Amino acid sequence: MNNIILSIIFFLMLSTIVFLIKSKKNISKLFLSILIFVGVLIGAGLLYLILMIFDNDTNISDTIKTMIPLIASMVAAASVVIATYNTVNGEKSSKNKTILEFIDITRDILEKGEITEKTTEILEQINSKLKSTDFKVDVLVNNGAREFFEFLNAVEGKEKIYILDRLEKCFYYEPGSPLDDLKKELIRKLKSNNIKDMRKLWVNINQLAGTPAKNYNILYEECSYSLTNQFIEKDLVNSKFYTDSLLKNDRKIVDGLLRKHFELKYEDIPIQYYEVYRVCNNILESNYEQIGHFFRTVHRTLKTINSYYERNSLEYREHIGMLRAQIPNQVALLMFYNAVYSEKGRGMARELLASNFFGDRDDFHFENNELLRSEHFLNNGRFLNNQDAHIAYELFTYNKESNKVYNELEKMEKKVVPVDDSETKLKEEIFTHYLFNKEKILLDKFIKEFHTVPRKFDEYKIFMNPKNNKK
Structure with a gap:
């Protein structure tokens, strides 16, 4: 019976210590030491009480033999808890110290003032660039290139197949000649999945569309396409190759895209x-x-x-x-x-x-x-x-x-x-x-x-009138 009582006391004390640790409350070493000391005193008091009650030496001897290991176990368990607590606390303190050191370094870098000043400069560069005409032109060209690519590859590439077929049947140049090289380059671009190739192809079509498009009211004689100066493929500009292929005989193919692009407003274009x-x-x-x-x-x-x-x-x-x-x-x-x-x-x-x-x-x-x-x-x-x-x-x-x-x-x-x-x-x-x-x-x-949020931008004119620019 005595052994059961002592075991219960030992279990309750150990459970109390573990609960306090697990509850993540601030527990000082002094409190834990007092807890253990009180436990030892309780154990000693019980031992003394039993010695007073029992007269039989044998019973007393057996009780002492039972209690001493129990008290020793209780002290050892409490010591383990304290050691574990100190280790965890030490690791936490070390973590906090490491983080605070990094934060201090961050503060020291900022206090020199260079980062803050440089930041303002960089943000101004970014905002200015994103609002620039060059960026708007880039968006326009990319949008046209994407639409042209979708146009070529829609319905299992019907339009692309038609254009390539016309190029092969209607345009024969001496192998190795400059025009034959241009033809091969055009075919390569039409077959390409690369946005850069589509950009070049789309810009070329637009910059050479002036005369053929006149009859379609897409471009006027006094107007110039605003992308010409920013994007120009010099090795193809002097040739009538594009005009004589995509823009003349096959005019119906690109007419819709050019007309749509002419009427498009920058504020309606989704920026990628x-x-x-x-x-x-x-x-x-x-x-x-x-x-x-x-x-x-x-x-x-x-x-x-x-x-x-x-x-x-x-x-x-x-x-x-x-x-x-x-x-x-x-x-x-x-x-x-x-x-x-x-x-x-x-x-x-x-x-x-x-x-x-x-x-x-x-x-x-x-x-x-x-x-x-x-x-x-x-x-x-x-x-x-x-x-x-x-x-x-x-x-x-x-x-x-x-x-x-x-x-x-x-x-x-x-x-x-x-x-x-x-x-x-x-x-x-x-x-x-x-x-x-x-x-x-x-x-x-x-x-x-x-792409979740709809955008609103200032209107940007795709086509510019040179006469207005002179004013």
Whole structure:
């Protein structure tokens, strides 16, 4: 009976200690020491009580033999709990120290002032470029090229087959002659799936369409196609080859596209993610030497926080908040551009997923897809402001979908086999394939969110009248 009572006391004390540790409450070493000391005193008191009650030496001897191991076990168990607690606490303290050191480095870099000034300059470059005539022209050409490609390949490529057939039957040039080379080049472009080939073909058709299109009221004698000066393929301009093939005998083939393009307004053209990406990536790349060390530091800090704490946990939010507090809004905005629209920023993009770094879901307010309120993205003077806000809202705030994407990428990362010297080539191929898939998941999400919000732009005239320009 005595053994049962002592066992119950020992179990209750051990359970109390474990419960206090598991409850994640702040438990000091002093409290645990007092708890153990009280336990020992209780055990000693019980021992003394039993000695007083029992007169039989044999019973006393048996009781002592039973109690001493129990008390020793209780003390040992408590010691293990304290040691484990100290180890966990030490690891947590070490993690916090590491993160705080990274945050301090980030603050030191920013306090020098160079990053903040450079950030303002880069953001101005990006916004200016995205609002420029060159970018508008680029969008127009890409849009025409895409439509021309779809036109050629629709209905199992009926139009493409027809054009290629006419070229073969109606245009014979001496093999190896300049015109024969031009014919082969035209055939290659018509068969190509490359956007660059389609761009060149589309621009050539437009810039040589002036005279044949006159009868169709598509272009007028006093007008010039505004893309001519920006995009021109000099080795083909002086030849009548395109005019004598696509634009004369087969005029009906391209007439509809040219007419549609003439009537198209820039504000109605869907801007593609890749068009913005190309501009931002080039600008960020050219300035990377000045800002790269800052991006790398923030990336490492985010990666460390993500590796230590669960998304949306109290500790995670506290450390993300501390990091964000050091970074001015303009710099945070450049971090967004780096993450979303640059090749080198993909790693940072992964770490920012579901982080609430740019605000949580309550910080974004939309009405009919129009952003009404946001600390970072409410700037009507910035190009594609709503698209950026939408991406931040869907991918970088903590929500079910963004957390799912982050977890998918983490699972893929764990499947990567480290590169081994004996199988370097094979492992590198696996690693490259893995990187492609991982980046593609994230990239597809960016593109999807980018195209979700309808765009409104200032009107841009595709055709310009030289007489008006002279005024």
